[in-house]
Amino acid sequence: MSEIDVLAARFEEHRVRLTAVAHRLLGSRAEAEDAVQEAWLRVSRAGGAEVENFGGWLTTVVARVALNQLRARTNRREELLDDAPPARLQAVTDPAEEAVLADSVGLALLVVLDTLAPAERLAFVLHDLFDVPFDEIAPIVDRSPAAARQLASRARRRVRGAELPDATERRREVVAAFLDASRSGDFTALLAVLAPDVVVRADAVAVRMGAEAEVRGATRVAEAYAGRARAARLVLVDGVPGAVWSLRGTPQVVFAFTVEDGVVAAIDLLADPETLAGLDLQPLPQR
Template sequence: MRSTGGHSHTGPGGRRSRCRTAKKITGTDFATEAFVAHRNLLFTVAYEMLGSAADAEDILQETWLRWAEVDHATVREPRAFLVRITTRQALTRLRTLRRRKESYVGPWLPEPLLTAPDVAEDIELADSVSIAMLLVLETLAPTERAVFVLRDVFDLGYDEIAQAVGKTPAAVRQIAHRARAHVTARRPREVVSPAQTRSALAAFQQAVETGDLQRLLDMIAPDVVLLTDGGGVVRAALEPVVGAEAVADVLSRLASATLRLAQVNGHPALILRRGGQIDTVLAVRLEGGLISGLYAVRNPEKLSRIDRETAVGR
């Protein structure tokens, strides 16, 4: 930013200085309005790439700083421009996070978000921010993940994505095709309605609270997998717990907790409290009417914002 405070202009010079100031204020208003208008979209892009709300918020700060320095008169599409900045920052952060996750203690799970009920109405958005989908996205290389998120979730054009990831449009098409095939092979094949999930969780909650081990066994798939993320900070299984009996045994220990249904990452989930404090967020994956996957986030660092709603959007 160029300062004019060191110069004294009178007459036309003074008027020119005032015009420059007025233009600068107008530009700042435009920058702020554009950023606020697309903030939920930008947060969601960063979150889907990183699986961390805290890191996504950092990316938004960096995006704003870079956006504020841009000559906005040259920007034709603020949405695309802002997504490009956010994607580039998120890719840089993602590569750093991947190295950090290699030394993470026990299974790593995404940071859960308390989301508004209307998120579930946008089926594609709800699917894209689900814990199960974010875990699938973790298996993609950073550029593949960015391309998949921008193309399949946010429907950006190949030219726009190419500018964001530093590839040619032709290369982006190939990457998108490869990433889509990878995700399709690993994502849940069955579409489960929120009502089905809520019903299953309500029954699950009752079985846990009453300590009905047989009812729990009847609800979970024989090859069910439970992932618990304690981050090395709180007690959690350091390896996936596999099989109905082993998982039911772990879940039977939750009887002393208070369980509440909530909307987490666009889907019904359970929030467990002990002594009034949030202890665990438990999300599930349903297949064939049975619970085939359980995701228990216990790391306190990942539970710091679960008591307040986070806005996501497209």
């Protein structure tokens, strides 16, 4: 196997987490996937054989790409909007498209994050949602660790308490419906809660545990999960409704859901211990 093939294989082991980071930073799965691909192009040119903390380095690369996109987005708004009302996260002009985007990220969080300066947003998302230390965030935003901490603190004060209960409840109902249908083996109910092009992706550890690396399409996902998920429980995953399967009280696999337009658009299966250690899991009442 060539050096580039080895590098590509190592990169793929981290793709799910990198996409999650970029998605939270940019608010769009499509933009997140583009950012991760751009990060791969940079990594493939630079090489990474000598990097000790490969996962941390990749997170830094993706964060820098996302920060550049956020700054470019802000600059475009300043040039084009002048005295117009503040734009949403992506300056979406189609109300239907904006509604889908807002539902996938969390309406209130989407709006509040969009009011933050790019550096504030990056510091908050990386530290509070992905547990990246401030001494690693600092060079990305060209600040000292203390200044990076202040950026996150300012962002946290504006975000705290902003999530709309109705938006979270809608997402919770969709995730709960998926789990109920999966446990009961109700194939029709599963199809009803899945987007036609739904995708389930598993990280490398989940694959070693027996999950398929990727399953696409509502029919295939429903077939794969009918009668399953009996031990999965509703939780908040970094403040977003999701599910977790635990063994003797220790999380083994987290199901991170992307909900769009009232149905499940994607599920990321996260089983890497390092990834799980960085997630904030809060139990939700079971119905």
